[in-house]
Amino acid sequence: MSVCDTANMIDLRSDTVTRPTLAMRAAMAAADVGDDVFGDDPSVNRLQQQLAEKTGHEAGLFFPSGTQSNLAALMAHCGRGEEFILGSLGHSFKYEAGGAAVLGSLWPCPIEYQADGTLALEKVAAAIKPDDAHFPRSRLLVLENTQNGRVLPLTYIKEAAGFARGHGLGIHLDGARVFNAAVKLGVPVGEITRHFDSVSLCLSKGLGCPVGTVLVGNKALLAKAHRARKILGGGMRQAGILAAAGIYALEHHVERLAEDHANAQALAEGLAQIKQIKLDLTAVQTNMLFLQIPQEDTQPLAEHLRQAGILILSGANLRLVTHLDVSTQDVERVIAAFQGYFASR
Numbered sequence: 001m002s003v004c005d006t007a008n009m010i011d012l013r014s015d016t017v018t019r020p021t022l023a024m025r026a027a028m029a030a031a032d033v034g035d036d037v038f039g040d041d042p043s044v045n046r047l048q049q050q051l052a053e054k055t056g057h058e059a060g061l062f063f064p065s066g067t068q069s070n071l072a073a074l075m076a077h078c079g080r081g082e083e084f085i086l087g088s089l090g091h092s093f094k095y096e097a098g099g100a101a102v103l104g105s106l107w108p109c110p111i112e113y114q115a116d117g118t119l120a121l122e123k124v125a126a127a128i129k130p131d132d133a134h135f136p137r138s139r140l141l142v143l144e145n146t147q148n149g150r151v152l153p154l155t156y157i158k159e160a161a162g163f164a165r166g167h168g169l170g171i172h173l174d175g176a177r178v179f180n181a182a183v184k185l186g187v188p189v190g191e192i193t194r195h196f197d198s199v200s201l202c203l204s205k206g207l208g209c210p211v212g213t214v215l216v217g218n219k220a221l222l223a224k225a226h227r228a229r230k231i232l233g234g235g236m237r238q239a240g241i242l243a244a245a246g247i248y249a250l251e252h253h254v255e256r257l258a259e260d261h262a263n264a265q266a267l268a269e270g271l272a273q274i275k276q277i278k279l280d281l282t283a284v285q286t287n288m289l290f291l292q293i294p295q296e297d298t299q300p301l302a303e304h305l306r307q308a309g310i311l312i313l314s315g316a317n318l319r320l321v322t323h324l325d326v327s328t329q330d331v332e333r334v335i336a337a338f339q340g341y342f343a344s345r
């Protein structure tokens with residue numbers, strides 16, 4: 001079997017590995033389309049409108065990726081030489097190839113996350129620069145929800161939004177997995193998203209779409225993001241084929257995220273029984289679990305699992321992610337395979 005032949009494997013590397021279901025593909029095939037660069041694609045317009053309404057924002061803008069949506073948002077909020085404040089493990093700081101600096105001429109100010117995935121507001125306050133020619137101008141606070149699977153408390157979000165406004169900062173949410181947060185809290189997603197000036201929501205993670213992210217915000221901000229999207233090469237033509245997957249997912253794949261959370265919980269409980277594994281059960285809130293295994297087991301465990309039809313990103317610190325293509329039975333198989341491996345150690 002080649003490493004790339006993943007179709008029949010239980011793939012725990014990420015929730016981005018899902019394949020569109022037959023019903024989703026049918027919705028894509030049937031999509032009404034037009035040229036979205038002219039604003040003519042009815043499916044794109046519908047998806048943008050639906051997400052704007054759900055999130056409590058004026059408008060939405062469809063992007064090919066979350067990386068591009070975040071960058072366009074940063075460019076809409078901040079001008080050349082201006083600064084955004086975010087978590088030092090934040091996606092836009094760590095995992096977007098420095099795009100904000102490379103393409104946006106923006107300056108990041110990273111701050112360490114607290115244990116619950118929040119940024120301490122007194123640390124943010126201390127990071128805001130006075131109006132002085134020596135410093136970049138602080139413009140924006142960026143939060144992430146979920147952050148490594150952790151759900152930000154609603155009270156914190158309200159407080160952070162008030163704080164940002166009080167300090168003349170915009171506030172952006174990297175909400176790649178914000179639907180997981182909403183389902184976990186049992187609230188409509190708008191209860192989280194309406195507190196932000198802009199939110200980037202991924203369709204290609206837990207929602208199971210092949211492609212796509214939507215940025216929501218007010219019309220003036222999105223007009224700037226629209227220009228940035230053009231600069232970044234993100235203007236797409238008959239993108240309704242892709243947007244149709246998003247529309248389908250909003251209807252069929254949101255509530256079911258609870259199954260992924262239950263599967264992650266069951267997987268965590270099973271693995272926590274294994275004495276060589278270190279796992280903090282209280283940190284498992286949504287569809288991700290993090291565990292530590294002995295360094296010497298990293299390669300052989302990954303190989304053992306691969307033989308058993310299970311894919312992980314190998315390392316001593318493992319992140320396992322549940323999603324649409326991981327069933328409750330799969331979880332049992334994964335626990336059994338881990339047990340099988342560690343029983344002989």
Ligand SMILES: *Cc1c(COP(=O)(O)O)cnc(C)c1O
Nearest residue numbers: 065066067068091144174176202
């Ligand atoms: C996946 C992800 C993104 C966007 O990633 P793309 O792969 O570019 O779609 C942004 N932020 C977070 C937190 C993510 O997990």
